[in-house]
Amino acid sequence: MIMLSVHNLFQNKIRLSISIGGVALALSLILSLNAIFAGVEEKITAYINNSGADIFIAQSGVENMHMASSSLPAIVEDEVKTISGVEFVTAINYVPNMVVVGDERNLAYIIGLPPDSKLGGPWKIFKGASQPKAGEAIIDRYVAEKSGVGIGDEVEIFGRQFVVAGLSEETASLVNSFAFISRSDFSTVRGGANTINFLLVKARPEENPERLAETIEAQLGNVTARTTAAFSMLEKKVVKDMSTDVINLMNLIGFLIGLAVMALTVYTATLSRRSEYGVLKALGARNSYLYTTVIAQALISVVIGVAVGTIFTWLVSKIILGLGLNLTMNITAISLAKVGSLALLIGCFSAVLPIRQISKLDPATVFRGR
Amino acid sequence: MGFSTLQATHITKQYGFGPTEVTAIQDLSIKVDPGEVVLIMGPSGSGKTTLLSMLGGLLKPSTGEIRLNGDVISVLAENRLPDIRLRKFGFIFQDFNLLSALSALENVALVAELSGLNRNIARKKAESLLINMGLEARLTFLPEKLSGGEKQRVAIARALVNDPAIILADEPTANLDSKVGHEIMHLLRAMAKEQNRSVIIVSHDQRIKDIADRVLWLEDGEFKEMVTMVLDPVCGMMIDREKSVNLDWMGKTYYFCASGCRDEFIQNQEKDIH
Numbered sequence: 001m002i003m004l005s006v007h008n009l010f011q012n013k014i015r016l017s018i019s020i021g022g023v024a025l026a027l028s029l030i031l032s033l034n035a036i037f038a039g040v041e042e043k044i045t046a047y048i049n050n051s052g053a054d055i056f057i058a059q060s061g062v063e064n065m066h067m068a069s070s071s072l073p074a075i076v077e078d079e080v081k082t083i084s085g086v087e088f089v090t091a092i093n094y095v096p097n098m099v100v101v102g103d104e105r106n107l108a109y110i111i112g113l114p115p116d117s118k119l120g121g122p123w124k125i126f127k128g129a130s131q132p133k134a135g136e137a138i139i140d141r142y143v144a145e146k147s148g149v150g151i152g153d154e155v156e157i158f159g160r161q162f163v164v165a166g167l168s169e170e171t172a173s174l175v176n177s178f179a180f181i182s183r184s185d186f187s188t189v190r191g192g193a194n195t196i197n198f199l200l201v202k203a204r205p206e207e208n209p210e211r212l213a214e215t216i217e218a219q220l221g222n223v224t225a226r227t228t229a230a231f232s233m234l235e236k237k238v239v240k241d242m243s244t245d246v247i248n249l250m251n252l253i254g255f256l257i258g259l260a261v262m263a264l265t266v267y268t269a270t271l272s273r274r275s276e277y278g279v280l281k282a283l284g285a286r287n288s289y290l291y292t293t294v295i296a297q298a299l300i301s302v303v304i305g306v307a308v309g310t311i312f313t314w315l316v317s318k319i320i321l322g323l324g325l326n327l328t329m330n331i332t333a334i335s336l337a338k339v340g341s342l343a344l345l346i347g348c349f350s351a352v353l354p355i356r357q358i359s360k361l362d363p364a365t366v367f368r369g370r
Numbered sequence: 371m372g373f374s375t376l377q378a379t380h381i382t383k384q385y386g387f388g389p390t391e392v393t394a395i396q397d398l399s400i401k402v403d404p405g406e407v408v409l410i411m412g413p414s415g416s417g418k419t420t421l422l423s424m425l426g427g428l429l430k431p432s433t434g435e436i437r438l439n440g441d442v443i444s445v446l447a448e449n450r451l452p453d454i455r456l457r458k459f460g461f462i463f464q465d466f467n468l469l470s471a472l473s474a475l476e477n478v479a480l481v482a483e484l485s486g487l488n489r490n491i492a493r494k495k496a497e498s499l500l501i502n503m504g505l506e507a508r509l510t511f512l513p514e515k516l517s518g519g520e521k522q523r524v525a526i527a528r529a530l531v532n533d534p535a536i537i538l539a540d541e542p543t544a545n546l547d548s549k550v551g552h553e554i555m556h557l558l559r560a561m562a563k564e565q566n567r568s569v570i571i572v573s574h575d576q577r578i579k580d581i582a583d584r585v586l587w588l589e590d591g592e593f594k595e596m597v598t599m600v601l602d603p604v605c606g607m608m609i610d611r612e613k614s615v616n617l618d619w620m621g622k623t624y625y626f627c628a629s630g631c632r633d634e635f636i637q638n639q640e641k642d643i644h
Contacts, residue, residue, distance in 0.1 A: 004469070279463075285484050289484065366463065367428075367463065
């Protein structure tokens, strides 16, 4: 029956191309969207994952950076340093703002770093300094290119001019970027010299970060301490919570488009061979054989559709990368599994109508081509 | 293949109910023995196709029974009929009805596979049959690349691949030229006489009478004796002599389906004389 399915499928190449193309595009829509959100997740947690810290400490109840505000008294830094198992600590300031160049306004998370900070600074430098001094800023390379500025040029942050001292890489996403200034400047323009937003902790090599986080919480009270991995996961969860409805809606739309295309092509393909299925019935083929032939035809189409859709999405992700856009598409195994499952459903559902057609087919109609 | 006798007893087939009811076959009985070629003729709408469908287990009679080797097949459940059709009957159709996406070899092998044969064995069997039919050079051809005669020979090979005892052929020569039609007729006779299969043919083709052991005339759902059937010399229709319009002309009696044909005949004859 697979032989018959394959022959039936490949005999009409135009119909096959439309069918596979339609399914591939629909699945590619789902895959691309998932890949974009996976890329956003990756970008949004890039700072946390590349901070070099083992533990993030925030104001009690704050468990992520995005869409959250954390405020800690500066003295907490000294208290953390005294806790056994802590190797060193970096206090940072953090607030969403803008990097402005003329009319070009780029949304950015501004990080205030202490001098010679060991943690929380830019992790990959394209050009220039890796530590901002007073009056200096390190901005993302793509933001700089987009705004037409380079090392030594001025940008406006918090309404004040900063000289670009360094250009960082991997610090921009589709909608925002990270910019680094000194903590002293941060305090000057934002006020609150005795306030920090987060503490980044490096544990001693022999220390278990999870246990150390628990110890910090227990000893200091009124703070939230999380390992970097946990903090990153909680950050991703925020993005997920914000995007789940959109993703689900787009998945549903993609699924319905794929189903419509597939159902129509399998239905018309079956209808065009109605008399041949009648002949097979007359010759003695059982309904189960004919059903399996139709289902196999639909499933072969969607399997090819998944492969084409995946390759197409992968190519798009590479083209986007090549164009230097701040959009990362991350095709994950989970996305592939989800698309594979949807494709399987599409294949099965699209065979329902043709199967109904075949079940009603009277083998006696085979005589005289009726 | 076992030798089988197909017997229909007092079968009737009615379509529709109440005022729309139509009787296609009326209290008809027929017995076909192994090795026998039976030709069923009759005008369009006489019930030939309905009869063939019932004999082949494609349609159930409204009343009466059909037996194959003594076993009643007309009462079998729908799910048991595919196996009977697959193994006991071979079907040959007017339009060949080959699967367009499959090659000649695959068309024949598929039916063997349906009966449970392993793919390789099915292909070998199909290949051997097609070679015997003189189609060695056409094994991999799609139906669209075959001539009418070649298509019908593939269809015959397909009908034979499961070694059925009974062959049912519906207008097997209708779409073929006279030479190829003649070849196919003799192939059908050989299948009956050399392999002891029963061959039942439904056709309008008068030439098939030459190879038939028995010719039956079906009209209005009933068999009529062929001896009482005569040919209208104008329209060429076989007609019941008892119900015909007759004419004695130049010492000979002619039979017509209607007075219109008789008048046309007279006009033609007078034209020839003058």
